[in-house]
Amino acid sequence: MDEGTSVRQGGRQLLVVAGSGRSGTSLFTGLTGRLGVHIPKPEVSANRSNPRGFGEPRWLVDYHNDLLSSVDVVVEDGRPEAWDLTDELAGDPKALDPLVEWLEAQFGESDRVVVKDPRLAWFLQLHRAAAVKVSAQMRVATMLRHPAEVMRSREIAYGTRTKSSTRVIGWLTMMLGTEVRTRDLPRATVRYDDLLADWRAALGHADTTIGMGLFEQASQEQLADAGDLVDPTLHRSSADWDELELPARVLDLATRTYDAYGRLVGVPAPEQGEPRGELDVLRDELGAYYDECFDVARTRTGAFARRERRKAVRRVREELRQAAVEPPQGVGGIAKRAVGRLRRTTS
Incomplete structure (x- = not known):
């Protein structure tokens, strides 16, 4: 089903909140939860890096971690081929069956379920296969935040051992891979800044294409509760490109990807041809750049080993x-x- 068609249907609905970690995925998930969509329990506990909670089911985080380890992929993996490793798990009953069983239990609580985890995007195909098994309609909301702010937020939360260039390449791989894998699903791209500035408007625009009935099914008490979650003062990570000191090629790819992704916000599926074409080109360019870097690194590594x-x-x-x-x-x-x-x- 393309997002240009009607998606306001009955039955089970599985909302996947995708996008890079530290992009506002927790806020979006928390808002949908307070508006009545079921967030599976128990959740990962809040901490100093995210004092209002992550909205992440503990079981799902552990499940995704185990799967990543099984295929030697990490959360911020920049390898374009890492997608092939995680996509293949959708056809593996040992990976699929536990997710199907867990989702079936969640739909026993509610017909509307929202799941979020920074690792989840790697397993979009697996979740799609599981959604079919439990007769649920899958929707995707992808959060978009300026990469420089994402990197600064990650430094605050996770430390500075990983270089900005490595993290930005991981961001590119994640965002470009997510976009192409969700084109035929009801989906919405939501800017983090828009969510902070006017959460009702941002969520309302998103709901026109993901079709969760977020406001139609919410009570006044739930609306007030959701409003209490939004605190613009938590927007603590502001940064610009210059602060990242990126290689020129990485900066070019990241700038163009962020701009092209932004042109998906609020745009109906039939009118997304131009930005989708740009993102296809960028995905090819990223793959070529990564291969080039690998060849250069292999030459240097070989010389080092010989020495x-x-x-x-x-x-x-x-x-x-x-x-x-x-x-x-x-x-x-x-x-x-x-x-x-x-x-x-x-x-």
Whole structure:
């Protein structure tokens, strides 16, 4: 079903909140929860980095972590091919069956369920397969926040061990992969700034295409409760591109991706052809850039390995020359050949 068609139907509805972590996904999820959509329990506990709660089901976070480990993918993975590894799990009963069972239990609580986890986007295909199994209609809301603010927020929450360029490439991979995998679903792209400035308007625009009946089914008490969740003073991470000190090519890709993604906000599906085309080009460019970086890194890594091997050989030779003894048990052929040459030169 394309988002240009009517999506206000009965039956089970599964709302997936996607997008990069630290982009406002917790706020969006929290708002839908307070408006009556079921957030599975127990949730991940709030902490200093997110004092109003994450809106993340504990079971789902652990489930996604296990799946990521099983295919050697990390949350901020920048490899375009990482999508292939996670997509394949949609056809694996060992991965799919636990999710189907868990979702069935959640729909026992309510016909409208919202799920959110920064790891979830990697498993969009898996969640789609599970939604079919439990006869639920899947919708997607993707949060969009300026990447410089996302990176600064991540530094505050997670530290600075990971370089900004690495995190931005991960952001690009996540956002571009999410967009192309949700085109045929009822979906909405929501700016974080819009949600803070006027949450009712932003959520209302989103609901015209995701069709969750967020306001039609909410009581006045729920509306007031949702309004209490929005606190613009929590917008603590402001930054600009210059602060990230990105390589020129990464900056170009990130700038263009953010701009093109922004042109999806509030635009009906039939009118999204131009930005979708731009995002297709950017996805290809990112893949080519990543391959180029890999080739360069492989050349440097190979040279480094050869240099280290030469240093090791010289070190062994020197040690043997000083000791003038047989190489110890288990020493490889390089050392044995070095001993032989040493003996020939000293005989």
